[in-house]
Amino acid sequence: MAIVAGWLVGTVARAMRVTPQGRVLILDVPEWPGNLAGQHLDLRLTAEDGYQAVRSYSIASFGDGHSVELAVDELPDGEVSPYLVQDVEPGDMLEVRGPLGNFFVWRDSQTEPVQLIAGGSGIVPLVSIARAHRAAASTAKFRMLYSVRAPEDAYYASELEGLVDDSFALDWVYTRTAPVGFARTAGRITRADIEASTLPVADNPLVYVCGPTGFVEAVARILVDLGHPAERIKTERFGGS
Amino acid sequence: MAVFSRGFGARRRESDPELPPGQYLTEDFPVLSAGPTPRIDTADWSFSITTESGAVTTWSWDELMALPIEDVHTDIHCVTRWSKLGTSWRGVSLDTLFADIDTSDAYTMIESYGGYTTNVPLEDLQGGKAWIAFEFDGEPLDPEHGGPARLLVPHLYFWKSAKWVHGIRMHSDDDPGFWEQNGYNMYGDPWKEQRYW
Incomplete structure (x- = not known):
């Protein structure tokens, strides 16, 4: 899986609106070589006059097969994400290149405890990792902390709830609107949240953090302050347009 | 097509x-x-060049600031596909830092605080092409962008411009650094789209 081939043709198989700003897209890519949990791809769109645009997206699916799942958040001033969220329909064609990145990945040979921390659509590569953990029936201790603005902004909420068992715990942070009866007041993630709702330093977990730059900066800094070794914290950030 | x-x-x-x-x-x-x-506090910061003979030349923050400082106006290009045009930096040229370094190795490994590494041929660090930069847009460089100081080698994709730079080690061979071991190109010319393996 290490060699990145050229551009591969994909067809949109399904497009599902799952949040107010986002869709899940299932692409059928006949030549897809498969991917590790946590990897990303480049996606290329070509207009009829030849104009092209390319963006990187994390992959929610993993493993063999030619079905590739993405979850795309619409950026207000974007040119690619609004097309993917509003316009593209099953049967439309695009191109992908990948899989890319061999660092922010989880392999089912890993047995150590893992803490996943997602902000917003940063959940995508972590869903991939959580799915791989379940599919391998891994007994590695997993815990996920997912920060979203409001319940309706969460991707994969019911699927993630369904993964909860003895080896997978799930905790939520709501930054603007919490569900009725939720114990924690809505607000940005704090040191107290991380202390209360993630695996402790004593477990020596490998920590994967993905989200907007500001979120990842804040979380990674708290983790280091709590005593997690920097080399045990893997980050993936997105920002800009 | x-x-x-x-x-x-x-x-x-x-x-x-x-x-x-x-x-x-x-x-x-x-x-x-x-x-x-x-x-990294500037009081604790240092930058060193280590050659094949084992000779280590080290600069403290104050020693770096005492060297000639250049204004750099340049475009920057990230492998994740964003570019910024006309950015303004201040820093010390690698030509200045290499002036008294005796080496016959052709390659370098850039080493950062935090363990990050990236490989750059020596000729890409010389001839007015690379700096140790500590100011961006007239302000001290933010930690999240590599402060107190980062390598600035803007003719290559920006992962080569290592943040939190701590030193350069001379290598006889072009050995891969961190991202180069994890899927990115050994050289990284944006005009040739040398993004990945």
Whole structure:
């Protein structure tokens, strides 16, 4: 899986609106070589006059097969994400290149405890990792902390709830609107949240953090302050347009 | 031949001949890092060049500031496809730092606080092409963008411009650094789109 081939043709198989700003897209890519949990791809769109645009997206699916799942958040001033969220329909064609990145990945040979921390659509590569953990029936201790603005902004909420068992715990942070009866007041993630709702330093977990730059900066800094070794914290950030 | 994506292109951005292929303009300053941002006080900061003989030449922060400082106006291009045009930096040229370094090795490994590494041929660090930069847009460089100081080698994709730079080790061979071991190109010329393996 290490060699990145050229551009591969994909067809949109399904497009599902799952949040107010986002869709899940299932692409059928006949030549897809498969991917590790946590990897990303480049996606290329070509207009009829030849104009092209390319963006990187994390992959929610993993493993063999030619079905590739993405979850795309619409950026207000974007040119690619609004097309993917509003316009593209099953049967439309695009191109992908990948899989890319061999660092922010989880392999089912890993047995150590893992803490996943997602902000917003940063959940995508972590869903991939959580799915791989379940599919391998891994007994590695997993815990996920997912920060979203409001319940309706969460991707994969019911699927993630369904993964909860003895080896997978799930905790939520709501930054603007919490569900009725939720114990924690809505607000940005704090040191107290991380202390209360993630695996402790004593477990020596490998920590994967993905989200907007500001979120990842804040979380990674708290983790280091709590005593997690920097080399045990893997980050993936997105920002800009 | 690319396939066409039906109906795509309505929101297109203006193309810009100053942009390398496959890049788009951003006014923001996105961040690509593999781990937490190290926090390094300038009082504790140092930069060193280590040659094949084992000789180590080290500069403290104050010693770096005493060297000739250059203003650099340049475009920068990230492998994740954003570019910024006309950015302003201040820093010390690698020509200045290498002036008294005796080496016959052709390659370097850039080493950062936090353990990050990246490989750059020596000739790409010399001839007015690379700096140790500590100011961006007239302000001290933010930690999340590599402060107190980062390598600035803007003719290559920006992962080569190692943040939190701590030293350079001479290598006889072009050995891969961190991202180069994890899927990125050994050289990284944005005009040739040398992004990945």
